[in-house]
Amino acid sequence: MIISPHVKICCIRDDEEARLAIAMGAAALGLVGAMPSGPGVITDGQIAAIAKRVPPPVATFLLTSETDADQIIAHQQRVNTNTVQIVDALRLGTYDQIRAALPGIRLVQVIHVIDQSSVEEALHIAPHVDALLLDSGNPTLAVKELGGTGRVHDWALSRQIRELSPVPIFLAGGLRPDNVRQAIEAVQPFGLDLCSGVRTNGQLDPVKLEAFMTQVFNQ
Numbered sequence: 001m002i003i004s005p006h007v008k009i010c011c012i013r014d015d016e017e018a019r020l021a022i023a024m025g026a027a028a029l030g031l032v033g034a035m036p037s038g039p040g041v042i043t044d045g046q047i048a049a050i051a052k053r054v055p056p057p058v059a060t061f062l063l064t065s066e067t068d069a070d071q072i073i074a075h076q077q078r079v080n081t082n083t084v085q086i087v088d089a090l091r092l093g094t095y096d097q098i099r100a101a102l103p104g105i106r107l108v109q110v111i112h113v114i115d116q117s118s119v120e121e122a123l124h125i126a127p128h129v130d131a132l133l134l135d136s137g138n139p140t141l142a143v144k145e146l147g148g149t150g151r152v153h154d155w156a157l158s159r160q161i162r163e164l165s166p167v168p169i170f171l172a173g174g175l176r177p178d179n180v181r182q183a184i185e186a187v188q189p190f191g192l193d194l195c196s197g198v199r200t201n202g203q204l205d206p207v208k209l210e211a212f213m214t215q216v217f218n219q
């Protein structure tokens with residue numbers, strides 16, 4: 001039997017979208033800070049205001065593109081989410097440093113799944129974080145893609161990571177109502193994370209969201 005994964009709805013723009021996502025069954029909301037590209041960016045002020053009004057036990061994820069531990073700590077302290085999603089590789093400082101400065105705050109590291117080396121990268125980082133989030137960006141481009149691409153990646157690689165990882169896995173990248181069942185069967189992740197697949201003209205679309213949740217929970 002495959003257990004239904006938890007759902008994180010990302011790119012939340014305001015309280016109304018937050019309420020809609022929670023009403024439809026989201027366990028977590030993604031709030032996107034400054035990024036080099038992507039459709040979901042809002043200001044730190046907006047992130048702080050939305051996060052403050054999200055009721056427990058719904059998790060609030062700050063998506064940060066900072067790569068220096070001190071800057072990641074400062075970013076979380078400006079917005080007060082209960083989880084930090086690091087969408088690029090940590091270049092300066094350590095996860096332990098972030099944990100010491102932010103007790104009780106969950107750390108989720110994004111791995112952009114490109115090839116077999118992504119599996120090694122994921123397993124190297126996994127022991128230091130609370131979860132991994134497997135997405136379809138490309139941090140090597142001149143203008144980095146760090147998520148929100150609407151593209152799927154090679155789920156066979158994500159399946160390998162899920163089977164070997166000591167921490168839970170969220171699957172992201174191009175998930176939609178029409179492919180989510182296949183994604184769940186292929187990867188069997190702890191969680192699903194999506195942005196563009198449940199939006200129309202940038203707005204969270206209740207019809208697409210309901211279709212997505214039906215595929216996840218009512219099969």
Ligand SMILES: O=C(O)c1ccccc1N[C@@H]1O[C@H](COP(=O)(O)O)[C@@H](O)[C@H]1O
Pocket residue numbers: 010011030032035037038039040041063087135145146147148149150151172173174175193194195196197
């Ligand atoms: O959405 C963005 O603007 C964004 C920008 C930079 C990093 C991450 C971003 N969003 C994350 O990307 C995943 C996948 O998006 P999609 O479903 O493929 O559109 C999304 O769930 C966010 O976590």
